[in-house]
Amino acid sequence: MNVYTSYKNSLKKKEKQMLDKSFFNRPTLQVAQDLLGKSIVRNNIKATIIETEAYIGPIDKACHAYNFHKTTRNSVMFQEYAIAYIYQIYGMYHCFNIVTEKKGMPCAVLIRAIDITNNNEKASYNRYHKPLTNLSSYQLKNFSNGPGKVCMSLDLNKSHNGIEVISNGLYIEECLSQSFEIVKSKRINIDYASEAKDFLWRFYIKGNKNVSVI
DNA sequence: TTCGGGATCGACT
DNA sequence: GTCGATCCCGAAT
Numbered sequence: 001m002n003v004y005t006s007y008k009n010s011l012k013k014k015e016k017q018m019l020d021k022s023f024f025n026r027p028t029l030q031v032a033q034d035l036l037g038k039s040i041v042r043n044n045i046k047a048t049i050i051e052t053e054a055y056i057g058p059i060d061k062a063c064h065a066y067n068f069h070k071t072t073r074n075s076v077m078f079q080e081y082a083i084a085y086i087y088q089i090y091g092m093y094h095c096f097n098i099v100t101e102k103k104g105m106p107c108a109v110l111i112r113a114i115d116i117t118n119n120n121e122k123a124s125y126n127r128y129h130k131p132l133t134n135l136s137s138y139q140l141k142n143f144s145n146g147p148g149k150v151c152m153s154l155d156l157n158k159s160h161n162g163i164e165v166i167s168n169g170l171y172i173e174e175c176l177s178q179s180f181e182i183v184k185s186k187r188i189n190i191d192y193a194s195e196a197k198d199f200l201w202r203f204y205i206k207g208n209k210n211v212s213v214i
Numbered sequence: 215t216t217c218g219g220g221a222t223c224g225a226c227t
Numbered sequence: 228g229t230c231g232a233t234c235c236c237g238a239a240t
Contacts, residue, residue, distance in 0.1 A: 053232070062232070064225095073225060090233050091222035097232085110232060138236095148233050189232060216240075227229080 017173040021166050024081040028054045028100045028107040033182055033203050035098075035109060039117070039175045042154040045126075046118035047144065048175060049111060051204035051211055053187045055097070057106030060201075062193035065106030076162045077106035084170065086151070086161045093148030096156050098165055098172075112188070112202070113210045114144045116153060126155045145210045181206040188213055 019038070024031055032054040040047050057065035057077060064074040064087075076085050077099055085097040085108050097108035116123045124132040127149065128139060135143075144153045151157065156170075165171055184200040191197055204211045 055232075064232085071225070087232090088224065090231060091224070093233050095232055112232085142234085146233065152234095187232070192231090217238085218236105220236100221234090223230105225229105225231095 018166060019172040019174065021082045021164075023172070024098060024100045024165075025102060026100070028056050028109060029201065031098075031100045032109045032201070035111075035172070036182060036203060036205055037175055037180060039173045040111070040114060040154065040170075041173055042156070042170050043122075044119045045116060045123050045154060047114035047116045047123075047154070049113075049172075050115055050145075050208045051111075051113035051202070053110040053112055053203070054201040055108050055110060056201075059196075060193075060199070061196040062187060062190035062199075063106070063108075063196075068106060070106070074106065077108055078104055079162070082165055084156070084160055084163050084165055086156055086158055088158055089148070094151040094157050095147045096151050096154070110147060111150050112147045113204070113208075113212050114150050114153070115208070115210050116144060123153045127153045141209075143210075146212045180208075 032052040035049050035052050038049050040049060055063040057063045058068060060066055065077045070078055073087055076083060080103050081100050083099050085099050086094055089095055095110060097110045099108045101107045121132050127143060128135060144150050183204050183206045185202045186198055187202045
């Protein structure tokens with residue numbers, strides 16, 4: 001097999017594993033749960049999705065796009081599904097969401113926690129600017145168990161707002177995961193959202209060490 | 215293991 | 228002018 005054939009085969013293999021765009025054109029609550037156990041592939045880093053939250057603009061006071069309210073920041077939520085909505089929070093961190101449902105329906109799934117499975121070394125430099133062997137147990141434990149940490153580990157920031165999650169630099173793939181139980185709970189830090197704060201729209205893999213808040 | 219204060223700034227009111 | 232879909236570290240328990 002020559003190099004070109006080998007390259008073509010590897011692309012085919014990738015295409016086969018990469019989640020189809022239509023995966024995200026489904027009810028947000030379904031997508032949020034189905035993403036658990038799947039892998040994010042970001043450049044050469046791969047990570048299992050452990051924890052997600054659903055945000056459903058039309059009916060959700062916790063969502064930036066509640067009642068279809070459109071601003072400069074949240075405009076990509078009104079775009080096509082399967083793109084990244086990444087915004088800055090608390091002046092210094094970022095949150096990574098994937099837009100769901102049809103164009104004009106401002107909905108998204110927030111990725112709150114991941115478990116790095118491939119190329120931990122590169123992720124370590126992204127997260128802490130030093131090699132894995134130099135990390136404390138505290139740093140290892142808190143590697144990617146929160147939305148801001150997810151973005152740091154995967155080197156995602158505002159400049160990636162609006163990119164597709166079906167591209168070579170960033171995509172989601174099937175994972176040969178073992179079976180697991182999904183826990184449903186209230187979302188984190190949205191106390192201002194009146195009745196929406198009690199919606200059970202947060203999902204995580206039961207018992208996983210990387211869950212951000214038990 | 216949990217708690218509380220500081221960091222830090224753009225988006226929104 | 229206010230505050231957030233957060234994180235870190237030191238102090239207290």
